[in-house]
Amino acid sequence: xxxxxxxxxxxxxxxxxxxxxxxxxxxxxxLLWIILVFSALSGLSRSFVKEQEAGTMxxxxxxxxxxxxxxxxxxxxxxxxxxxxxxxxxxxxxxxxYKIKFPGCFAAIMVxxxxxLGAGTTLVAAMIAQADARGALFSALSFPLxxxxxxxxxxxxxxxxxxxxxxxxxxxxxxxxxxxxxxxVSLLLFPLIWEE
Amino acid sequence: MIYKILLTIWMNLIIAAVFLYVEPAAGFPxxxxxxxxxxxxxxxxxxxxxxxxxxASCVYLITRKVNxxxxxxxxxxxxxxxxxLATVTGSIFAKATWGSFWNWDPRQTSxxxxxxxxxxxxxLRSAVPDHxxxxxxxxxxSILAFCTVPFLVFVVPRITxxxxxxxxxxxxxxxxxxxxxxxxxxxxxxxxxLFVWMLRLKVRMLKIMxxxxxxxxxx
Numbered sequence: 358x359x360x361x362x363x364x365x366x367x368x369x370x371x372x373x374x375x376x377x378x379x380x381x382x383x384x385x386x387x388l389l390w391i392i393l394v395f396s397a398l399s400g401l402s403r404s405f406v407k408e409q410e411a412g413t414m415x416x417x418x419x420x421x422x423x424x425x426x427x428x429x430x431x432x433x434x435x436x437x438x439x440x441x442x443x444x445x446x447x448x449x450x451x452x453x454x455y456k457i458k459f460p461g462c463f464a465a466i467m468v469x470x471x472x473x474l475g476a477g478t479t480l481v482a483a484m485i486a487q488a489d490a491r492g493a494l495f496s497a498l499s500f501p502l503x504x505x506x507x508x509x510x511x512x513x514x515x516x517x518x519x520x521x522x523x524x525x526x527x528x529x530x531x532x533x534x535x536x537x538x539x540x541x542v543s544l545l546l547f548p549l550i551w552e553e
Numbered sequence: 554m555i556y557k558i559l560l561t562i563w564m565n566l567i568i569a570a571v572f573l574y575v576e577p578a579a580g581f582p583x584x585x586x587x588x589x590x591x592x593x594x595x596x597x598x599x600x601x602x603x604x605x606x607x608x609a610s611c612v613y614l615i616t617r618k619v620n621x622x623x624x625x626x627x628x629x630x631x632x633x634x635x636x637x638l639a640t641v642t643g644s645i646f647a648k649a650t651w652g653s654f655w656n657w658d659p660r661q662t663s664x665x666x667x668x669x670x671x672x673x674x675x676x677l678r679s680a681v682p683d684h685x686x687x688x689x690x691x692x693x694x695s696i697l698a699f700c701t702v703p704f705l706v707f708v709v710p711r712i713t714x715x716x717x718x719x720x721x722x723x724x725x726x727x728x729x730x731x732x733x734x735x736x737x738x739x740x741x742x743x744x745x746x747l748f749v750w751m752l753r754l755k756v757r758m759l760k761i762m763x764x765x766x767x768x769x770x771x772x
Contacts (some may be wrong), residue, residue: 388697432653484690488680498677501670502697506702508662535704542700549614 360396382519405486594744602632610692637767
């Protein structure tokens with residue numbers, strides 16, 4: 358809901374012709390990722406808090422291995438991000454008149470960027486569920502971790518949409534590496550948090 | 554005590570020497586290249602401190618010895634301080650050579666992200682009320698954050714071009730003459746010594762505070 362509201366607001370106030378042709382590639386990529394990241398964060402922060410509030414955390418601790426819990430939460434988050442992307446990205450393209458030169462590369466950067474978003478935030482979500490001031494803490498903790506990814510993703514979408522060539526897909530590779538590293542490290546560290 | 558005196562003398566000697574004895578590097582306007590002796594060591598100490606903090610966090614998570622967590626926390630705090638100093642000195646240099654204090658050069662971007670990461674680390678520490686849990690969380694976050702650093706240091710600068718003087722003022726390249734190199738390394742040692750001294754003070758302080766809290770708890 359937050360995602361759609363932001364999208365409508367952005368599209369309403371900027372429209373498809375308000376931005377100069379020469380400035381579009383960069384600004385569109387930035388706008389798209391701002392919408393995606395902020396709407397994703399509001400959902401991602403809830404993934405473990407829900408368990409805590411429903412009181413199911415302890416039973417989950419007893420009945421399942423920590424790795425299994427982590428992977429379950431990760432897949433849930435990724436599914437949610439996927440659904441979000443499937444709504445937001447086409448709507449953004451239609452509403453803003455976003456022309457994409459290399460659709461394959463653009464799709465790849467969206468998928469790997471989403472993967473990185475989920476991978477980088479799941480562990481943080483598990484931590485904040487056991488701390489005070491959860492909402493604010495979640496953004497404070499995850500923004501610094503996500504910044505390299507978001508910068509890469511913005512560059513990547515800019516290149517895929519308006520670039521001269523998309524050869525090699527460098528940003529897709531970086532985002533994939535980021536996601537793989539974050540998932541591996543999180544898997545190793547998650548049991549420590551979970552058993553506290 | 555003797556360590557403190559030696560360090561003071563050494564540092565003062567280096568500071569005097571880099572202003573009076575060493576000539577400014579060629580290719581830079583006026584005296585600006587002298588910042589090398591202050592900016593690079595602070596950045597080096599910040600890197601060292603963050604690395605040490607990460608290692609100490611790992612040690613804490615494995616052994617659960619409280620002292621390792623004290624070391625991790627002190628090191629992160631000092632690293633933050635030196636990182637801030639590196640940002641400020643770098644920014645002054647940027648004003649003198651590039652014409653503006655801040656222009657989102659990849660180096661500036663990555664250092665600001667480092668500040669944000671460790672800012673978040675302190676926020677996390679203050680937001681978890683339980684001692685044991687706070688230590689574990691901080692350790693985990695420190696390791697997680699450290700894994701994103703390679704992206705900042707190696708990847709982001711390669712996507713966008715940087716104006717950061719690397720080849721002209723890098724000790725590994727032949728661009729630096731012998732005299733500069735000696736005093737540069739001397740300054741590096743001085744700053745590292747200063748860091749070690751501050752770190753020991755800080756760790757001692759945390760230990761005393763912890764003990765005091767324990768006493769209060771018992772009463």
